Amino acid sequence: MLAAVWTTGTATDAENSIRELAALAETAGSQILDGVMQRRTSPDPGTYLGQGKAEELRVIVEATGADTVVCDGELSPSQRRGLEDKVKVKVIDRTALILDIFAQHAKSKEGKAQVELAQYEYLLPRLRGWGESMSRQAGGQVGAGNGMGSRGPGETKIELDRRRIRTKMAKLRREIAAMKTSRVTMRDSRRRNAVPAVAIAGYTNAGKSSLLNRLTGAGVLVENALFATLDPTIRRAMAPDGREFTLADTVGFVRSLPTQLVEAFRSTLEEVSDSDLLLHVVDGSHPDPEGQISAVRAVLAELKGDVPKEIVVINKIDAADPEVINRIVLREPRVIAVSARSGEGIDKLLDLIQEELPRPDVEIDVLVPYDRGDLVSKIHERGEVLTSEHVEQGTRINARVNAGLAHLLASYRVGTPVA
Template identity: 75%
Template structure:
């Protein structure tokens, strides 16, 4: 027993020394007492793999310029990331960790370290396991971190148990994304949607301590046997908090429903005019807003940051042949997008479900663009938008690997490569949109009197003009028109 403790102490000494090295050139392995038992547990993994906490390279955002020390001190969160790798490849796990690091930076944190543990499944108690949680505590102390972020949604009991071990604040991926949304929401509807999602997340995570949190004694106050109404402690603080949250959630749902009615009215007016609609959707930071600005000159906020756009933007655009359509920018998606957010933003995402064409924007320079495509399609299926005609737009072609772009273009049936930054491929995209959106489909052959020049003007603006001839009695026109224009032209039809 003494020999084992001595060996473990030596290992911790080596680990502490390794923590001072920021290069992280190789994965480091730590033994785990919990995996010493070699019995087959069903989904048995290699023992060395299961015992490993891997240092993920390239995550640290520690500033190196000593002149920026004052700025460094202003950072409120110094975080260590933790993840359990239970499926997929190591590359998948590290890509997920790097995305978590980007999320943390977007929220304003300083990422100090990132650690991955190989397990068949997360520990039900502390997520990492008791031994690994204690090792994480040592790393937190050595790095001077004040927060641990886990790369999944933790159960309330897991978060509390892990906090009890590491002695610093523990949050999960869901709470982190909700925090980013809260920072970036600008419109009244966006703020209401985010607040609703936060409360849905908070409700099952309230903590209370029974009678010590009692707010009232119920009826007549007094000891046991003091009469009617004294048989219980009454409403506890946690019950009061739950009631207040449920009341607030009900109010927010009513407000969002009212705002949805306004948007539905606007959308209904566009549909009544039979204006085709195109929606832009895709992974966060794929360049959706940049694409919207290129196509319409909308001037929407563009930042190299996750979830820079939360509020939908609808702009008017024209095809090269002059047909009008609307282009809608939507909130970006991400792996494991919290279900609370999908539900809260469902009314906003209906812009995608009602569109005639979906431009699915993919970051061609990302390490795993196919994974992004799968994650976005999963969310689209949740909001009943999976059946919308889809075009994959591989963005950032100017910096992406040509082999990756070729692979996506071969695999996807309808795909095009562009660069919203340089303008590469934008003319081809405009023509593709013109080819894919609905065209007027009612054939009209009319003789419009010269006194109805307004109708001739509408034909030029709204219909596909096939032939036009000026004759003695008026203008002879054949065209393909929408239903409302065809109805107005019906009285002048050539029999």
């Protein structure tokens, strides 16, 4: 059963939100039986829904045989308990549902650690005890002759659980930090080689992995499901002028993405802030693509890093309304419409990526011997070749390259005396 309180926005916004909640629940493996929505200025502090609507929900739950109620918002512990007392079945909120999906989809060691940390972040403030049944041990030595006043409930189970969770969270943070070091090392290696980095970000199920496959032939898992990608995939691609760049596919975003997840996946999302260019993928066939764009930018703003130059890529144009595409094109400064499925617009996207990639800034004129073909390949991969000709002594190339490669080629500059 789905339950939502509509407090702001239009009726269309509220319908889109509960439709997304249904998709999230189905991704988690649930079957949706029915749902209720209530218009209120704010959720009821005791039961989320008002008393009358909560009673109506109880009747529907009984009639349908539903075993879980999913609320489209984040519930306080008292709201969850209050609604459970009313409807007599398990109640979870949107945050718990998203955490469950992430737990199902995490494959790498880092992804699993990040999800586990987020789950503990969510669980810690929601631990509650009931009466003396939570007492774990006696404070005094009962029966050991220590006298009156020496006996007490001791450390309760809830305190013990909290301490264990905090210890586990600290351990997970250390593990994630260690894994981050490995990724930073690889990123620094790409930086030293001056390979430009492009990140793909966007709303969940917008087609980011499909676009990565289309641009690189990566063969990354593609599913018509929310949060199919959690672990960042990095592949090499080539611009039309022959320059190499890396493409990183990142975790999808969603409206009201739980704060715990943004924090836990911060190291993964750094692929975005450390890139030279951001491809912001939008599902052109979605009922509210502008809402998706706003939600993604809200999460990116939380990263506190520098958000790189952005190209809005409207995907699924083969299924989108042309009027919607035109509306986004008029609103966004750098935008292109493509279909990752059919390949339409991909060549134009590559041309645009080539234009926006940082250009090497050192101009060289070198004569590379024929037995150093590896250097010629590096110039083509990492630089911008202006002219190239084969002469008797080797390949003469006039190009723009980065400072590191220019230093490596210094001894081959035209006019450099031979040692």
